[in-house]
Amino acid sequence: KQEVTQIPAALSVPEGENLVLNCSFTDSAIYNLQWFRQDPGKGLTSLLLIQSSQREQTSGRLNASLDKSSGRSTLYIAASQPGDSATYLCAGITGANSKLTFGKGITLSVRP
């Protein structure tokens, strides 16, 4: 059974910092991994999806990497802004017909 862990649960940084959010998973036979953003009281917004055959994906100031052998994914946010404040969740799936397993999320606060 795939387990996904995100540590720490919360993070506060000053504006402008480059930061890395970590996600670890137990089953290296991961099919793909997705990063989502959730604002308070809202739904989830898909940020990046990394297939098992890929090592990283980039979108604007965001870069996500996937290392299956170490069971880790990272989300890199460059030049953080207060608008980046939100909860970031990673979710992995082990097989095409399996369930997407979510981590508990990291609540990020970017201070002006």
Next chain:
Amino acid sequence: DTEVTQTPKHLVMGMTNKKSLKCEQHMGHRAMYWYKQKAKKPPELMFVYSYEKLSINESVPSRFSPECPNSSLLNLHLHALQPEDSALYLCASSYGGDYNSPLHFGNGTRLTVT
């Protein structure tokens, strides 16, 4: 703005009421999902419809009844709910049902059961 539309945004219902949550997408996606999210917890999968057929039911109590009238619409019928069913109910869709494409979520229905 989200391309998955959920109505209503908020719903308060008593334990004897019958109500329905609605979800709509016009992106041509063939898979649609219902998730339940409690405060400060990740979403929990309830149901998956793939090509309008129920493909996954995560042992959800029968007081929750999903329906997929067509490829663009997904309903969740509620009856005789309990206060512990109060949560944010999220609908999502994806191009296929194999998680090979990103999930698109709606903004959810905040349900309170009194």
